Amino acid sequence: MRNRGFKVVAVGLVALFMTGILAGCGGSSSKDVKIGILNEMTGGNATMGTSAANGAKMAIKEANAKGGVLGKQIQGVVADNKSEPSESANAMTKLVSQDKVVAVTGVFSSSDAIAAASVAEATKVPFIAVGATNPKVTLDEKTNKVRDYTFRVCFIDPFQGTVGANFVLNTLKLKQAVMLVDNSSDYSKGLASFFKEAFAKGGGTVLGEEAYLQKDQDFKTILTKVKALNPEVIYVPGYYEEVGKIVKQARELGITVPIIGGDGWDSPKLVEVGTAAALNNTYFTNHYSVDDTSTASQDFVEAYKKEYGQAPDALAVLGYDAANVLIDAIQRANSTEPSKIREALAATKDYPAVTGPTTLNDTHDAVKNVVIIEMKDGKQMFKETVKP
Incomplete structure (x- = not known):
């Protein structure tokens, strides 16, 4: 991760x-x-x-x-x-x-x-x-x-990225995406690459890619560029500190489309940083859900x-x-x-x-297996399980 x-x-x-x-x-x-x-x-x-x-x-x-x-x-x-x-x-x-x-x-x-x-x-x-x-x-x-x-x-990420892409295409029924990638992270760059490959193979289009770095605080410049591209969905394969800030600032700019990510989102601090309201209509792939029965x-x-x-x-x-x-x-x-x-x-x-x-x-x-998690009112909700 x-x-x-x-x-x-x-x-x-x-x-x-x-x-x-x-x-x-x-x-x-x-x-x-x-x-x-x-x-x-x-x-x-x-x-x-x-x-x-x-x-x-x-x-x-x-x-x-x-x-x-x-x-x-x-x-x-x-x-x-x-x-x-x-x-x-x-x-x-x-x-x-x-x-x-x-x-x-x-x-x-x-x-x-x-x-x-x-x-x-x-x-x-x-x-x-x-x-x-x-x-x-x-x-x-x-x-x-x-x-x-x-x-x-x-x-590993080839599977995780593919699951994320197929979830966007087949469950959310969306085909126009923009990616925000942490250029200081092997994880983020790799997962973005696998998502993009599977997304294109399934008929989706990546309208653009924007880069950021770890510990960045202000994402409004790149988010303004993202908004201008008018995507149906945004893919952010990053970690919870930056992801929280990205989601919060995206909502402040009036970006309401679904935002999707990977297992790097899984931290209680995600909600602290991003806020519960801003994280509604976001999803991420993960290893496990406490809702497993x-x-x-x-x-x-x-x-x-x-x-x-x-x-x-x-x-x-x-x-x-x-x-x-x-x-x-x-x-x-x-x-x-x-x-x-x-x-x-x-x-x-x-x-x-x-x-x-x-x-x-x-x-x-x-x-x-990969588990899909949906964020609702600050809580992780089990969405579905995808087997290899």
């Missing part, structure tokens, strides 16, 4: 080489099995990172209550990447070299995950991302090969509310699922050696996750 400005990760990798941990790190000789929980605990994506970390910690707590894994208790070591790619590489390096974790889970932003994946591959320590949807997370862009030690439990989902929601005093969002569920998939892989590997955990992760099939049966395919991605 999230990837605000993918910065060069050389700083983290230099530190990595200096520590002399290029091969075979990990393996637990202590009384505990250490698992890294790397997330955006501060910075622009803090609400999502905190949710994912909460989900992972709850999964570990439940596993420990049942005896842990391989006869040992699990210790979750939390690290903050500060919602920055370079910090993600640094934090990943610390988890491996200093904390001696056997594997790492977490990370919402795609840019942050790509940075963490580079370290995971160099150190040969398994990394399973929770919400990073850009294909480059598990596929090395330079070699065009699947990363050996990197996995994820979420769907399955027993597994309802049990999780109840347990999460008891643990944290609030309802979970999609990232909380994905954090929980990713940690459980990792714990299951360690159990099946019957080892804390990273190479054996990697092999077990690659063989994951039909794991009964809250977000649905999870199989990691040949590209180390999970094949998952």
Whole structure:
């Protein structure tokens, strides 16, 4: 998902080489099995990172209550990447070299995950991302090969973008769109590209594209251009901070058409920033809805509310699922050696996750449903589920 400005990760990798941990790190000789929980605990994506970390910690707590894994208790070591790619590489390096974790889970932003994946591959320590949807997370862009030690439990943007485009065309019955894209985000640019391709294939027309950058505050200039194009719908594949401001300012300019986005919208802060009234007639694709009536989902929601005093969002569920998939892989590997955990992760099939049966395919991605969410009076309302 999230990837605000993918910065060069050389700083983290230099530190990595200096520590002399290029091969075979990990393996637990202590009384505990250490698992890294790397997330955006501060910075622009803090609400999502905190949710994912909460989900992972709850999964570990439940596993420990049942005896842990391989006869040992699990210790979750939390690290903050500060919602920055370079910090993600640094934090990943610390988890491996200093904390001696056997594997790492977490990370919402795609840019942050790509940075963490580079370290995971160099150190040969398994990394399973929770919400990073850009294909480059598990596929090395330079070699065009699947990363050996990197996995994820979420769907990827080619599917998410296609679902969004088809929803606009087939459910909303709209064919004239404008896109607003965060040019500092791999996630936003990638998702926009996949939406545009599917939209055109289905008979839609993108009338124009406008760009913005993370932390921008005033969007009225580009929104005035958008209004002049008279679109039927606006596609904004961004993150909740900027999206909230964009939607609010669009409504202030008299733009009333539907505004559509992706999973980067999923944060309680979206309503705080955008306001409930402005967010009416908006929709976004997501990983999960608390309205899911399955027993597994309802049990999780109840347990999460008891643990944290609030309802979970999609990232909380994905954090929980990713940690459980990792714990299951360690159990099946019957080892804390990273190479054996990697092999077990690659063989994951039909794991009964809250977000649905999870199989990691040949590209180390999970094949998952996409949920359409509608915003109504400040609340997320389940619209429909689309299967792959």
